Amino acid sequence: MTATTTSSQPLTVLLVEDDDIDAMAVTRMFRKVPGEIPITVQRAVNGADGLAQLRQLVSDRAGPLMVLLDINMPLLNGHEFLSAVRADKALESTIVFILTTSIDPKDVENAYRSHVAGYLPKTANPKAGAKVGQLLREYADAVLFPMPRAIQ
Template sequence: MQPNESANGRNKPVLMLVEDNLADVRLAQEVLRLAAFAHELVIARDGEQVLRMLRRAPGYEATPLPALILLDLNLPRRDGREVLREIKQDPRLRRIPVLVLSTSKSSADVNDCYDAHANAYLTKPVDIAEFAHLAELIRDFWFGMAQLPRPA
């Protein structure tokens, strides 16, 4: 694999954002741009859609597998906790790092996500500067320092 090549052979890593709130989607897009995040962003708006995308169901065959997933917990149609469990129980998907990005600071939510094998649990910053800093940290660690797995 080339240094700037993702596990799917594309020149930019694919980052999947699973978020139903359009304002949060726009905020994430802006902070990723501000952080000069060289990525291809794929957005899923609910729990059912993300699973169809990851499993390349009809209509999603061309959706690239992400190198990293940012997952909101409170999603329509299928809760983020359920989505996390399904991803981590699927032998073809379980290697994809999943970072839970939620407004919840509940220790029950944090523990539940780690029990379901989340790779990290992050609380969504409310300030754009803090969110941009978080995006830089994700970029630097997950796409700079960490060795990401190849898809199964």
């Protein structure tokens, strides 16, 4: 993958989240927090669907991508999703953040061993949720994202 040099290029956030309320909260969070680059949120309701959508986005060369991933999901959990992403040459440099209710130290350690960009706890506290949204927005505005390359 090659780095993008245009900070104004739209960013696709693939939200891999099985809970409808949490998915609405994340989508709302990105709408509320202003930033330099446009962000489109695309949702997958389980890890298997998320992996298929990520492969399609990379195949379509959809531009810069970031994944927000829940750990506890049906069909393919977050750890299994991460293993599949990191094992695939076309996907391995995808930026992934964990956004989950799990505070289990084993989940945290396993996520960082899979090279996540960050492990963020979900919260019902609106102020804490706003901080997470601000952090993700600032990250999206500040970094150069790897650009998808053709799937071989």
